Amino acid sequence: MDGVAVGSLYALIALGYTMVYGTLQFINFAHSDIFVLGAWVSYTIAVGLGYALAGTQPPLYAGVLILVAAMATCGAVGFTVERLAYRPLRKAPRLNVLITAIGVSLFLQNVGQLKWFFGTQPQRMPSLIEDTILARFAGVQVHLVDLAAAGIALALMLVLDWLIFRTRLGRAMRAVSHDTSVAALMGINVDAVISFTFVLGSSLAAAAGFLYAMKYPGLNQPAHATWVLLGLKAFVAAVIGGIGNIRGAMLGGILIGFIEMFGAAYLSPHLRDIYVFSILILVLLVRPSGVLGQAVAEKV
Amino acid sequence: MRGALPLAFGFALAVALQIAIGPIAGPFAVKLLMDIGINVILAVSLNLVNGFTGQFSIGHAGFMAVGGYVAGAITYYGSFLFWGSPQVQPGWLSGGDLLFVGGCLAGALVAAFTGYLVGLPSLRLRGDYLAIVTLGFGEILRVMLQRTTDVLTSVDEVRKASFGTLATSLGGSLGFSGIPYYTDLFWVYLFVTITVVVALHLKFSSLGRAFLSIRENEIAAEAVGINTTKLKVRAFVLAAAFAGIAGGLFAHEVGTSLNPRELGFQKSFDIVIMVVLGGMGSVSGAILAAIVLTLLPEALRGFSEFRMPIYALALILMMILRPQGILGLKEIWELPWFARRKAGKAEAPR
Numbered sequence: 001m002d003g004v005a006v007g008s009l010y011a012l013i014a015l016g017y018t019m020v021y022g023t024l025q026f027i028n029f030a031h032s033d034i035f036v037l038g039a040w041v042s043y044t045i046a047v048g049l050g051y052a053l054a055g056t057q058p059p060l061y062a063g064v065l066i067l068v069a070a071m072a073t074c075g076a077v078g079f080t081v082e083r084l085a086y087r088p089l090r091k092a093p094r095l096n097v098l099i100t101a102i103g104v105s106l107f108l109q110n111v112g113q114l115k116w117f118f119g120t121q122p123q124r125m126p127s128l129i130e131d132t133i134l135a136r137f138a139g140v141q142v143h144l145v146d147l148a149a150a151g152i153a154l155a156l157m158l159v160l161d162w163l164i165f166r167t168r169l170g171r172a173m174r175a176v177s178h179d180t181s182v183a184a185l186m187g188i189n190v191d192a193v194i195s196f197t198f199v200l201g202s203s204l205a206a207a208a209g210f211l212y213a214m215k216y217p218g219l220n221q222p223a224h225a226t227w228v229l230l231g232l233k234a235f236v237a238a239v240i241g242g243i244g245n246i247r248g249a250m251l252g253g254i255l256i257g258f259i260e261m262f263g264a265a266y267l268s269p270h271l272r273d274i275y276v277f278s279i280l281i282l283v284l285l286v287r288p289s290g291v292l293g294q295a296v297a298e299k300v
Numbered sequence: 301m302r303g304a305l306p307l308a309f310g311f312a313l314a315v316a317l318q319i320a321i322g323p324i325a326g327p328f329a330v331k332l333l334m335d336i337g338i339n340v341i342l343a344v345s346l347n348l349v350n351g352f353t354g355q356f357s358i359g360h361a362g363f364m365a366v367g368g369y370v371a372g373a374i375t376y377y378g379s380f381l382f383w384g385s386p387q388v389q390p391g392w393l394s395g396g397d398l399l400f401v402g403g404c405l406a407g408a409l410v411a412a413f414t415g416y417l418v419g420l421p422s423l424r425l426r427g428d429y430l431a432i433v434t435l436g437f438g439e440i441l442r443v444m445l446q447r448t449t450d451v452l453t454s455v456d457e458v459r460k461a462s463f464g465t466l467a468t469s470l471g472g473s474l475g476f477s478g479i480p481y482y483t484d485l486f487w488v489y490l491f492v493t494i495t496v497v498v499a500l501h502l503k504f505s506s507l508g509r510a511f512l513s514i515r516e517n518e519i520a521a522e523a524v525g526i527n528t529t530k531l532k533v534r535a536f537v538l539a540a541a542f543a544g545i546a547g548g549l550f551a552h553e554v555g556t557s558l559n560p561r562e563l564g565f566q567k568s569f570d571i572v573i574m575v576v577l578g579g580m581g582s583v584s585g586a587i588l589a590a591i592v593l594t595l596l597p598e599a600l601r602g603f604s605e606f607r608m609p610i611y612a613l614a615l616i617l618m619m620i621l622r623p624q625g626i627l628g629l630k631e632i633w634e635l636p637w638f639a640r641r642k643a644g645k646a647e648a649p650r
Binding site: 026027031044083088089092093094095096097098099100102103104105106107109110111113114115132223225229232235236239270273274277280284285288 | 346354356358421422424425428429431432433435436437439440442443444447560564565566569572576593605609611612613615616619620623
């Protein structure tokens with residue numbers, strides 16, 4: 001059950017990586033920091049609303065409110081980052097964009113650590129829903145938190161799938177990712193579509209951040225290494241599914257969640273980060289285009 | 301042997317620093333000079349990958365850690381086996397000094413081999429995968445080093461322990477303490493000279509030109525018959541070896557602690573920033589940036605929490621305004637100001 005919950009969170013983050021890669025062909029290093037921002041914004045709002053006090057059981061709508069607020073905040077940050085840092089480099093070599101992305105990532109991490117924002121102390125996320133065990137079968141306990149996390153994540157993914165494969169905007173996004181210049185010739189506002197991609201990816205990462213904070217309430221400071229590893233695993237999920245492929249990212253996320261949890265349970269819990277990493281190496285060696293991806297030869 | 305003269309000059313510089321400057325300047329300045337030297341080695345070697353070849357590695361501190369731990373373990377446990385205690389063996393080129401240099405070279409070898417293992421799968425593919433894989437490598441290495449057990453501290457324990465026990469008793473997350481302080485100005489600047497001479501000769505050799513062609517246009521390079529994967533791996537392995545030496549020097553330096561967190565991704569980013577700001581492909585630019593960025597935090601001690609946000613902003617602005625770095629591909633003596641002065645004199649025939 002842990003595997004499903006964690007896996008769907010990885011999938012949510014991986015979607016952001018894969019959408020940006022699909023349209024702009026670069027790894028958005030700052031994406032995992034948007035995820036961290038989502039977790040911390042959720043914490044700040046929850047504490048600001050006064051749910052940190054022991055014994056107060058917040059109403060059900062509180063969770064929804066915080067989720068939406070975090071998604072809106074991170075969507076706005078994602079939009080700003082794309083506008084200020086990535087757009088001036090639209091025609092620059094890919095290496096420069098990559099370095100910029102690392103710069104943005106470092107910036108978000110370390111500004112988040114300043115005392116006017118989240119500080120350098122780890123905090124504890126107040127629990128918004130009661131942790132009850134709903135059912136247990138064959139030794140597996142079904143926690144409410146896990147179920148809620150997996151449910152919300154799956155619902156968001158279904159919405160995204162509908163948005164991309166069933167709406168005009170989604171068709172425009174797919175067109176831009178297929179061939180940017182031809183899409184522009186067909187009258188698609190490419191810049192607007194790319195901005196929208198960033199907003200979408202960032203708000204999904206924010207949702208993942210919120211759900212992660214619900215599941216694991218101990219929040220580390222924004223530049224802590226655990227966050228880097230989480231972002232890295234989500235990226236591995238995107239690569240396994242085939243980078244640029246929306247449904248591949250969902251599949252990859254769930255797969256990574258399962259590999260990590262089963263590896264930790266049956267082999268050794270200390271080496272859980274190493275399994276995911278060896279899977280990445282394996283995929284890069286055997287099938288670099290991922291499970292659902294198509295091999296594309298690089299053209300001049 | 302065009303390299304003999306610069307090497308001799310570097311040797312003289314290292315001896316002069318050690319004998320003349322060191323005692324006058326005092327321990328704090330010596331420590332700063334050693335930090336600068338180690339950062340110069342790191343920046344110049346990372347420049348081989350990120351600057352010359354145009355790939356993007358962000359796990360350089362990982363190779364530094366590999367070299368540091370290997371060299372540290374060799375001198376620390378070796379000292380126990382030879383002399384019964386990890387004290388510094390006094391005297392220049394004493395047994396301890398030789399053990400230390402041997403340890404550094406062994407660290408470089410292991411780091412190079414690790415570089416080969418990490419580089420081979422990712423360098424076959426497009427550049428951005430290397431960034432992810434090296435970042436992952438650094439983090440995995442940190443997790444693994446934190447799992448090692450405490451350092452053995454008595455002769456009997458070390459004598460009885462098997463090789464496997466020694467290789468996994470590296471101090472865990474507290475760090476490897478008790479490594480004798482062998483690093484001095486002479487050794488640091490000797491290795492700095494070797495690194496710089498190798499990098500400069502490489503840049504103006506046919507191999508270096510092949511590196512640069514990969515950076516400029518990988519497909520075109522392949523079309524003119526350059527085995528891009530092989531050369532990328534070669535640059536990466538060479539850079540990893542030098543990072544291993546820097547790690548060995550770092551491990552034996554006074555006042556540093558060899559622990560997994562110290563050599564994490566923050567350190568890697570510091571080195572990347574040196575290369576990017578100094579100029580990707582410029583050896584003298586990387587040296588300059590390493591010097592400035594080592595001294596800057598000392599000067600701005602009161603503002604240390606703003607250091608990383610400012611570095612990050614500098615990185616973003618640099619990419620938007622001057623993407624090739626301050627010096628770009630040029631060396632300092634190729635700048636217009638120097639070139640004009642040189643043109644005034646008659647160019648000496650080579």
